[in-house]
Amino acid sequence: MSVLSGLNTKVVKNGDPAPAPPASGTIRIYNMRYCPWAQRALIFASLKKIPTEVINIHLDQKPDWFFTKHYKGQVPALEHDEGKKIVIESAVIPEYLDDIYPEPRIIPTDHYEKVQQKLLLDRISGQLSSAFYGVVQAAKISDLLKEKLVELAKAYDTAEELLTGDFYSGTSKPGFVDYLIYPNIQRAFWTSHIIKDFPLKVESFPGPNYPKLSKWYKRLDSIPEVIATSQPTETAVEFFKSWIIGAPNFDYGL
């Protein structure tokens, strides 16, 4: 049973009224169903079994009141303590959740190991996401696309190299980096269904050039608490098609 209520509700947009403050004992996450950054917060809430209310935001027609939750109008934003506390930023919210709901703790308690996990996330995430969004933006401009696909392959080469064991946590179980980088890699999986000559393969994604990552992805993809935060491939691919052409359908599949 998922702790995330409202995950598949329709997006709230400009003109829609502001929601009442979250109830005591519940956290609220402002989300968009296909956003990899917001999914980080959802994954952490799911793993830590925190009762969570999800409200989806229309990212092109944001409600004015949403800017009181996040000054840039981005997702995710975490709201709790009956609306008195708001935390933003996709890598900050999980750390905060580990602080205020310490069991089960996901980030190492050793200070050096903890900081290395944060730096590793920054490194992998920075490379994968900039390469990925480079591909997406070039998808409509075919002369740039080939070059961007080469950069994407290089970013995944680095991700493969940095995976020295089963998981980026350096232990026998997934950890902070694994859970937070998974959504970005899932988005590349979805896109591998759409773009021709994509260097990452749909079958046993990301394919034989990335043996460790392929095993890693399969494992992460089968964790129930991660699945509970994810959208199915079929609907996600259709959303991504709409997003790539510049007309995102945020409620696709609902």
Place this chain on the structure above:
Amino acid sequence: MSVLEGINSKALKTGDLPPPSPSPNTFRIYSMRFCPAAQRALIYASVKKIPSEVININLQQKPDWYFTKNYKGQVPTLEHAEGKKLVIESAVIPEYLDDIFPETKILPSDPYEKVQQKLLLERLSDQLTPAFGRVFRAIKNPEELKEKFESILKAFEEAESLLEGAFYSGTSSPGFVDYLIYPSFQRVYWLTFLLEIFPLPSDNFPGPGYPKLSQWFKAITAIPEVAAASQSTENGVGSCKEYMKGLPYFDYGL
């Protein structure tokens, strides 16, 4: 007495031998004298009274061995535990130092207050750093300069409005945000001496348009531990002039 040894040593460059591993209980910070990001680590070590050995790096002719300390070849990098532990990133090192030296903790212990300080720093930096960078890069092209000034003024207006009390810490003494954002303001202060057309004055910087910030800047500048981690105005301005001429500036004033 400053705890920072070697802060004004000459910068190491390509061809220079790697330094021996730091001795037990010695913290080493790889820096560049005029780098605002590296200065964050120096200020934190100074305020926390952590005896530190500073090694300056020539950022235009980086030694090859330096990339084993920081894969991006950037400063700052913290090295300790006889070289077995390396931490990078200017906002991450201070938090790590607070974790391993908790008696002189600067960040709040409360998880919510702590996270708000980190988010506030990120918000201020996200505006100030690129705004300064745009002006600094245009400094050799006076015709481009005036349009770049607008983003500096906008960043300062935001900084003034976000400063609700005497300090960004929200308390009666400076905190994490104050110490870490100060170098960025100092760099703009140096610009006021360089450019006659600069829209902010040197006297009582940043001037009557920013009353809270002016008091704030004066207060932080007067802190001995901050001064110990800073370069003088004379050397700071001089280094910028060398940069404008395209001359090496890392060892300016030595």
